[in-house]
Amino acid sequence: MLSARNLEVVYDDVVLALRGVSIDVPEDGIVALLGSNGAGKTTLLRALTGLLDIHQGEVAKGRVTLDDQPIHRMSPERVVRHGVRQVLEGRRVFVELNVEENLKVGAHTARSRMADNLERVYALFPVLGDRRAATAGYLSGGEQQMLAIGRAMMSEPRYLLLDEPTLGLAPKMVENIRDVVLEINKGGTAVLLVEQNATMALSIAHHGYVMETGRVVLDKPAAALLNDDDVREFYLGLHPGEDGRKSFRDTKHYRRKKRWSA
Amino acid sequence: MVGMTDQAAHAAPVARLDDVHLSFAGVKAVNGVSFEVRPSELFAIIGPNGAGKTSLFNVLSGVYRPQQGSVEFMGESILGRRPHRIAAMGMARTFQNIALFEHLTVLDNLMLGRHQHITYGFLQAFAWVGTARRQEVEHRQAVEEIVDFLELAQWRSMPVGLLPYGVQKRVELGRALAMEPKLLLLDEPVAGMNQEETEDTARFVLDIRDELDVPIIMVEHDMGLVMDLADRVLVVDFGTPIVTGTPDEVQRHPDVVRAYLGSEVGS
Amino acid sequence: MTQFLEVVLRGLGSGSIYALLALGFVIIYKSTGVISFAQPAMMLTGATITSYVGPALGVMLFTGFSFFVSVAVAALLTAVLALVIERGAIRPMVGRPAFVVAIITIGIDIVVRVVTSGFIGLGARNIPNPWGLERVELAGLRVQERHLVSLATLALVVAVLFWFYRYTRHGLAMRAAAFDQEAALTQGVSVGSVFALSWAMAGALAAVAGSLLAISAGVDRQIWIVALVALPAIILGGLDSLEGAVVGGLAVGVVEALVGTYQRDYAPWLGDNFAVVSPYVLMLLVLLAKPYGIFGTPEVRRV
Amino acid sequence: MTTLSTGSDRAPRQAATRARRGARLSGRPQLYRSYAQELALFNTRPKRIWVGIIVLAALGLSQMLTDNHLNTLALAYAFAIGALGLNIITGLAGQVSLGHAFFLGVGAYTAAAISGDPDGRTIGFGITNILVWLPAAGLVAGLAGVLVAPLATRLRGLYLAIVTLGLVFIGEHLFREWSDLTGGAGVGREAAVPELFGIEFARDGDYLTSDQKFYLLMLVLLLVFALGARNLARSRTGRSFAAVRDRDMAAEMMAINLPRAKTVAFAISSFYAGCSGALIYSIIGFFEPSSFGLLLSVQFIAMVLIGGAGTVSGAVMGALFITLLPTLTRELPAYLPFISGQVTDTPNVFQLEQVLYGLLIVGFLLFEPRGLFGIWIRIRNYWKGWPFSY
Amino acid sequence: RGGGEADGGSSDVSAPGVTDEACPDAVNADNGCIYLGTISDLTQGPFAPLGVPITEAQAAFWNRVNEDGGIGGYDIDVTKYVKDNLYNPQTHQQVYGEIEGEVLALAQTLGSPTTLAIIPDMDRDEMVGAPASWTSLWAFEDAILESGANYCVEGMNAVDYMVAENDISSVMAVGFPGDYGGDGAAGAEIAAEANGIKFTGVETAPGQESQAGAISAIVKQKPGLVILGTGPTETAVIVGQAAAQGFTGKFIGLGPTWNPALLETPAAPALEALYMQSGYWGPFGTDTPGHQAMRDALGDVAQPNDGYTAGWAWSYPLKAALEEWLEGDYDKDRAGLLEAVQSLETIDYEGMLPEEAGNRTGDPDETIFRESVLSKVDPSAPSGVTIVEDFGAGPTVSEHTFEGACFEG
Numbered sequence A: 001m002l003s004a005r006n007l008e009v010v011y012d013d014v015v016l017a018l019r020g021v022s023i024d025v026p027e028d029g030i031v032a033l034l035g036s037n038g039a040g041k042t043t044l045l046r047a048l049t050g051l052l053d054i055h056q057g058e059v060a061k062g063r064v065t066l067d068d069q070p071i072h073r074m075s076p077e078r079v080v081r082h083g084v085r086q087v088l089e090g091r092r093v094f095v096e097l098n099v100e101e102n103l104k105v106g107a108h109t110a111r112s113r114m115a116d117n118l119e120r121v122y123a124l125f126p127v128l129g130d131r132r133a134a135t136a137g138y139l140s141g142g143e144q145q146m147l148a149i150g151r152a153m154m155s156e157p158r159y160l161l162l163d164e165p166t167l168g169l170a171p172k173m174v175e176n177i178r179d180v181v182l183e184i185n186k187g188g189t190a191v192l193l194v195e196q197n198a199t200m201a202l203s204i205a206h207h208g209y210v211m212e213t214g215r216v217v218l219d220k221p222a223a224a225l226l227n228d229d230d231v232r233e234f235y236l237g238l239h240p241g242e243d244g245r246k247s248f249r250d251t252k253h254y255r256r257k258k259r260w261s262a
Numbered sequence B: 001m002v003g004m005t006d007q008a009a010h011a012a013p014v015a016r017l018d019d020v021h022l023s024f025a026g027v028k029a030v031n032g033v034s035f036e037v038r039p040s041e042l043f044a045i046i047g048p049n050g051a052g053k054t055s056l057f058n059v060l061s062g063v064y065r066p067q068q069g070s071v072e073f074m075g076e077s078i079l080g081r082r083p084h085r086i087a088a089m090g091m092a093r094t095f096q097n098i099a100l101f102e103h104l105t106v107l108d109n110l111m112l113g114r115h116q117h118i119t120y121g122f123l124q125a126f127a128w129v130g131t132a133r134r135q136e137v138e139h140r141q142a143v144e145e146i147v148d149f150l151e152l153a154q155w156r157s158m159p160v161g162l163l164p165y166g167v168q169k170r171v172e173l174g175r176a177l178a179m180e181p182k183l184l185l186l187d188e189p190v191a192g193m194n195q196e197e198t199e200d201t202a203r204f205v206l207d208i209r210d211e212l213d214v215p216i217i218m219v220e221h222d223m224g225l226v227m228d229l230a231d232r233v234l235v236v237d238f239g240t241p242i243v244t245g246t247p248d249e250v251q252r253h254p255d256v257v258r259a260y261l262g263s264e265v266g267s
Numbered sequence C: 001m002t003q004f005l006e007v008v009l010r011g012l013g014s015g016s017i018y019a020l021l022a023l024g025f026v027i028i029y030k031s032t033g034v035i036s037f038a039q040p041a042m043m044l045t046g047a048t049i050t051s052y053v054g055p056a057l058g059v060m061l062f063t064g065f066s067f068f069v070s071v072a073v074a075a076l077l078t079a080v081l082a083l084v085i086e087r088g089a090i091r092p093m094v095g096r097p098a099f100v101v102a103i104i105t106i107g108i109d110i111v112v113r114v115v116t117s118g119f120i121g122l123g124a125r126n127i128p129n130p131w132g133l134e135r136v137e138l139a140g141l142r143v144q145e146r147h148l149v150s151l152a153t154l155a156l157v158v159a160v161l162f163w164f165y166r167y168t169r170h171g172l173a174m175r176a177a178a179f180d181q182e183a184a185l186t187q188g189v190s191v192g193s194v195f196a197l198s199w200a201m202a203g204a205l206a207a208v209a210g211s212l213l214a215i216s217a218g219v220d221r222q223i224w225i226v227a228l229v230a231l232p233a234i235i236l237g238g239l240d241s242l243e244g245a246v247v248g249g250l251a252v253g254v255v256e257a258l259v260g261t262y263q264r265d266y267a268p269w270l271g272d273n274f275a276v277v278s279p280y281v282l283m284l285l286v287l288l289a290k291p292y293g294i295f296g297t298p299e300v301r302r303v
Numbered sequence D: 001m002t003t004l005s006t007g008s009d010r011a012p013r014q015a016a017t018r019a020r021r022g023a024r025l026s027g028r029p030q031l032y033r034s035y036a037q038e039l040a041l042f043n044t045r046p047k048r049i050w051v052g053i054i055v056l057a058a059l060g061l062s063q064m065l066t067d068n069h070l071n072t073l074a075l076a077y078a079f080a081i082g083a084l085g086l087n088i089i090t091g092l093a094g095q096v097s098l099g100h101a102f103f104l105g106v107g108a109y110t111a112a113a114i115s116g117d118p119d120g121r122t123i124g125f126g127i128t129n130i131l132v133w134l135p136a137a138g139l140v141a142g143l144a145g146v147l148v149a150p151l152a153t154r155l156r157g158l159y160l161a162i163v164t165l166g167l168v169f170i171g172e173h174l175f176r177e178w179s180d181l182t183g184g185a186g187v188g189r190e191a192a193v194p195e196l197f198g199i200e201f202a203r204d205g206d207y208l209t210s211d212q213k214f215y216l217l218m219l220v221l222l223l224v225f226a227l228g229a230r231n232l233a234r235s236r237t238g239r240s241f242a243a244v245r246d247r248d249m250a251a252e253m254m255a256i257n258l259p260r261a262k263t264v265a266f267a268i269s270s271f272y273a274g275c276s277g278a279l280i281y282s283i284i285g286f287f288e289p290s291s292f293g294l295l296l297s298v299q300f301i302a303m304v305l306i307g308g309a310g311t312v313s314g315a316v317m318g319a320l321f322i323t324l325l326p327t328l329t330r331e332l333p334a335y336l337p338f339i340s341g342q343v344t345d346t347p348n349v350f351q352l353e354q355v356l357y358g359l360l361i362v363g364f365l366l367f368e369p370r371g372l373f374g375i376w377i378r379i380r381n382y383w384k385g386w387p388f389s390y
Numbered sequence E: 001r002g003g004g005e006a007d008g009g010s011s012d013v014s015a016p017g018v019t020d021e022a023c024p025d026a027v028n029a030d031n032g033c034i035y036l037g038t039i040s041d042l043t044q045g046p047f048a049p050l051g052v053p054i055t056e057a058q059a060a061f062w063n064r065v066n067e068d069g070g071i072g073g074y075d076i077d078v079t080k081y082v083k084d085n086l087y088n089p090q091t092h093q094q095v096y097g098e099i100e101g102e103v104l105a106l107a108q109t110l111g112s113p114t115t116l117a118i119i120p121d122m123d124r125d126e127m128v129g130a131p132a133s134w135t136s137l138w139a140f141e142d143a144i145l146e147s148g149a150n151y152c153v154e155g156m157n158a159v160d161y162m163v164a165e166n167d168i169s170s171v172m173a174v175g176f177p178g179d180y181g182g183d184g185a186a187g188a189e190i191a192a193e194a195n196g197i198k199f200t201g202v203e204t205a206p207g208q209e210s211q212a213g214a215i216s217a218i219v220k221q222k223p224g225l226v227i228l229g230t231g232p233t234e235t236a237v238i239v240g241q242a243a244a245q246g247f248t249g250k251f252i253g254l255g256p257t258w259n260p261a262l263l264e265t266p267a268a269p270a271l272e273a274l275y276m277q278s279g280y281w282g283p284f285g286t287d288t289p290g291h292q293a294m295r296d297a298l299g300d301v302a303q304p305n306d307g308y309t310a311g312w313a314w315s316y317p318l319k320a321a322l323e324e325w326l327e328g329d330y331d332k333d334r335a336g337l338l339e340a341v342q343s344l345e346t347i348d349y350e351g352m353l354p355e356e357a358g359n360r361t362g363d364p365d366e367t368i369f370r371e372s373v374l375s376k377v378d379p380s381a382p383s384g385v386t387i388v389e390d391f392g393a394g395p396t397v398s399e400h401t402f403e404g405a406c407f408e409g
């Protein structure tokens, strides 16, 4: 179990980005984390993997534990060695390296089974196999996203934290990623899925959290979230009293109010 | 669903690509694409990842030079023209991965959109008198209008680097509008946005088309948005055009479903 | 013709020293994205250490052997010094702009050089070695032995580095760390160790280069200037390329020797001492054709 | 991509972080009645008051300090003009240039030639009026900048830096060899003779000493050049530089002509450098070709970075810091009596001076990466935020 | 200007840098103190290997003067105002400004371009200074108290000597450009012309690896004599490698080319065979009362070299000038000191130089001292060289009229 308890995170000694967040990612679960932009989702992932330091952030209160051992003071590379692996927001492939080299760097902590894992990734994302010698920076946006996920899988993590993995992916590829996440999970890896595409995330998650301005405002099983009115309106685009999705042509200019941010 | 008027369909196209081919060291990014965009039209391009959509934008704005084919904008061939010249002709765009000037404020970013419309030179800039001062004030007014239009007022003097993602995308849109474009290219305008922000953006896009009467080419993976807003849709796969047509036609095309939409056919 | 070939050989000899220095710059650049202007001081320090260790060993061992032992000791000690500097002044700057770090290395260079100069004293310190200015005949060409030693050392170093970058995971990890430190951290790469390792390797290389350089006339306070010649070498070879450093270093050595020998006869209007700036002219010419040097990786630019 | 940072992908993020801090710290309540008023340079009352106080204090110093200190400060002001120039190309336009020393040299020699003795052993035209040689020095250096610019438009980041470094070496060679102009290596020549409407700055006058006159002249010139740089930065041109720095490809698609923007940036920056070179050596009176070496370029880079790249006041503070630093380190050993003053001892005070110089630069960048400007912001912020932290 | 506070309550002497209080760590506690400034290359500059021993020897020289009771009731202090110029004209000018008000005169101002940068200031301040360089230019500067021959004279005498000795038919000058190598080369060229032999000038840059051009020029043209105007390291490289490439002609090095440490480099055999050293006075181990006093005063030095000898010899004129000024009927200010300097006809160099070498009363062509010495390499001598040809002026220099510095004309 990977958990955060009452986490408070401060950037630059001034910006309070998380205000007492607690979440649990069970060993075999898929957990969805939703929230509007700037809610603190990425910050939470950074706290889980030790990356706050290089952003001038620090855990001011609370703790992060992995199987009840505190890890929030651990250096990022040791966190990776303990099996917690984050896919950074915005892909962050090594643009000057080629596809295969990117994957090999991903296997830094698991060299022995590198060949097998390479094949596994190429099987999941055939495009990458076709372009294994291509410079990563010149891949299309979606292809880079696949590379980033594939790279993370190279180290066979126990916990995979995905930060907006479907950003910029075509619908079919989104399905693809969903299947991949399910498959990874079946293989024994727990997944924490940060997503704007709530429909997709909640369709596979066991449990879900919704964050707003540094706090967890909803903490329910995924199925329950799918029935929450606010979630339906603000994350799924299903407006109350209407049947199915409303056309974007009919959206109005006015600010609606969410119940939880009262 | 707003259909195109007959008149628009026959007016001279704003932009036209004819049999464009572009490849990089073995990769065929664009393979014989032709289309034209007519005045006031909202033209969408969709296709799987790596299909060559962004590359088409880059061909249009002069970043890439196609090996074959012709590219026209405002009735002129722009093949081989430098990006800044094409931009000056009135082509504005936003970028798939936000390309704002992070250190600058929202206002400065928008003022940069007006670069071509401001004419004083650097000698006048030193002294900051006469033309320089007058133009700065004048164009500042124009920019404030965009700020109002896109509801950016609360962020106007913040460096864009610190703004939320969704707002940055909006600033980028504003910067493109500040150029007073004759054609607007939007590369995935709602990627990474939540539902609320997507709805806002949809509204802005419609307003731009309706109020400012600017033709738009939009690349987007959010099928709901594309199908609701677009007048016509071009589908590409592996650089090759599959079909061009109204959203309804496109949505039902079996090749499109197979290559692009998967099971999740637009609602 | 004989003379021409001899000049080329001489150029290769001094070029191999430039190449060793260039490799040091490139290794640091490749893994941290910074050009370390402290390399000249490292070279000076390494050579100075050799000049102290050598005589201490000299009485006990054959000079040829004791030369290599003292160079190895100097390389090790210089690597340690580099580690200390990296830890104290470079590591805290992880994630900061490369040019700020570069200026820090300039500050370090000043400090280390002044301190080392204190140990050099006023004259030159001799490094005991069996070659001096002796020459041998090779296929009718007279070559200085020290140049052969330098070339052989370079060959050895290149072989080891090739193996290291090719067959260990650290090679890729070092490149990854240079491109994107945060992303490298999430791969489990210890960016700190990468920094330390590259500084240590570069320090050791500088020490070797400095010691070889000092065979002919000893270590004086000013030999650090030679390290600057490695700068045009790395640029024309390609900043992040080990092959580039080697080719660039050798090319610079040869061009400098040729210009030094023939320019007075063929192009006197270029002025005396044109040889000293010829590496930079060569660099400019290469860059006009190839903006990233001969082997450099072009920066990925796209929107 | 901003060349001031390392990897291409990392830059925007760091930039964002930096920007984030900047805004939070400098955000102030704004109430303006017109855009013109908001666009005014000193648009708040505290700003006006502070600038006024600083200028008055600087003027007052001319009466309070000894001639020797004034001389040092005058030099520092002249250096600051050069730092402003480097700040334009490096801080604003993001093109790191290690070639600044070369442009300083071009300016210094242009000025020296124009005002030099026509019958002397080096080229001279005998026009000592500063209004002639100063602009000429700037223009010739600016022209040299334009000639170099085509290279800059092809090269990026450290490649550009090292190439411009090559310019310094080649320039030094040129200066050494062209002894008709420069007097030759190891010899040198007289610098520009400063004279303005009959005032000879190199001589003590009835009311003011030579050093006082130089000090006031440099102060006025620095104010003019700084104002110009500030205006430039907030103008169309300055914005286009910043755009080129942050994202050059996007800038092109904002209709900015990239090669032209870089050329203009180089020209303006070299103009400043040329003027600075002419002024620096007119104060010293004599110079020789080896003055325009790597060290000088590095000093300028250090000024811009230590001051805090991109801001006018940062560049000025950085220049003052770096030029006054040796004076300072020469004083410090006096407080360390246990260090030997004997030149043959190691360590001795002279070595200590050099070591301190290096250490202060390192320590400074290590502990305050945002530079002097950052310290100022931090102090201001401390008092604004006091007694709350977050 | 500053300095007023230094006047103390002295009845007659009113110059800056002169106090009634004793010097810090004074030898004679009852004496007043005269402060002399030193601006030298002490750490990072290219001439630090010379600047340091010069400065050290001068401290020893003035200490000896003090131990002999000082001059006219004053001890002389040269240790309080010592500044490092980094061999940079701008730094030189700045540190001059820092000490100008505190010192009476400069015991040392090292380097030509550096000193040239302060000459206008020295003129304005009526400051007198002993240089630490031997350029012919100093003969034409009133404020500069040079000693012995200059590079130009050396170059002429070296050529004349070899023409007489070896009947050479060509000479090449290899050296740094400018006041040093250039000055020596100018002298060599004048002498070559006078002797009707071929002359070639080759400029070279500092640095071990920058000598390829010079070496190949030497090896190709095989001149009978090479005059070197470089630093010691360059000397080792050039002589060593030219010999290794088969060159058998002779080398004569100007004063600053030599350092005894060269005898430990691989070039030592070549140096012993081909190299001679020119000098303005005898090297460290020479047997004169002055040399002896220097060796006694310095005690054990780690590496005896002729920087010490130079620093010592350069101090005599200022000592003579101070004595003349304090004892004679001069205004007791800097102007008076300058006047005293200009009235010196002889100086007691304690045998290091002939007394008439100190004449400063005529125009430069009359006062330039035209005799130099030549030494050969001798590993057993303290500074590695011993005299073979004592003070002498060749025919060329005796005929020559000096109208300005050699290297500019």
Ligand SMILES: Nc1ncnc2c1ncn2[C@@H]1O[C@H](COP(=O)(O)OP(=O)(O)OP(=O)(O)O)[C@@H](O)[C@H]1O
Binding pocket: A011, A012, A015, A017, A035, A036, A037, A038, A039, A040, A041, A042, A043, A044, A055, A056, A057, A089, B162, B164, B165, D017, D020
């Ligand atoms: N390095 C940093 N320094 C200062 N503040 C930061 C930093 N990184 C993030 N923040 C602030 O912390 C808050 C949370 O940001 P975070 O990136 O975690 O949000 P997010 O939920 O991931 O948003 P998004 O959906 O845009 O990715 C924001 O207000 C942001 O401005």
Ligand SMILES: Nc1ncnc2c1ncn2[C@@H]1O[C@H](COP(=O)(O)OP(=O)(O)OP(=O)(O)O)[C@@H](O)[C@H]1O
Binding pocket: A138, A139, A140, A141, A142, A143, A168, A170, B024, B025, B027, B028, B029, B047, B048, B049, B050, B051, B052, B053, B054, B055, B056, B096, C302
């Ligand atoms: N400069 C380049 N060099 C090499 N290959 C390139 C370059 N630009 C694009 N490509 C390749 O061309 C193909 C098309 O890329 P493009 O970015 O146009 O795709 P896209 O349709 O925009 O995809 P996405 O929806 O993922 O953004 C990709 O396979 C990409 O790798």
Ligand SMILES: [Mg+2]
Binding pocket: A041, A042, A043, A089, A163
């Ligand atoms: Mg996020």
Ligand SMILES: [Mg+2]
Binding pocket: A140, A141, B053, B054, B055, B096
């Ligand atoms: Mg795309």
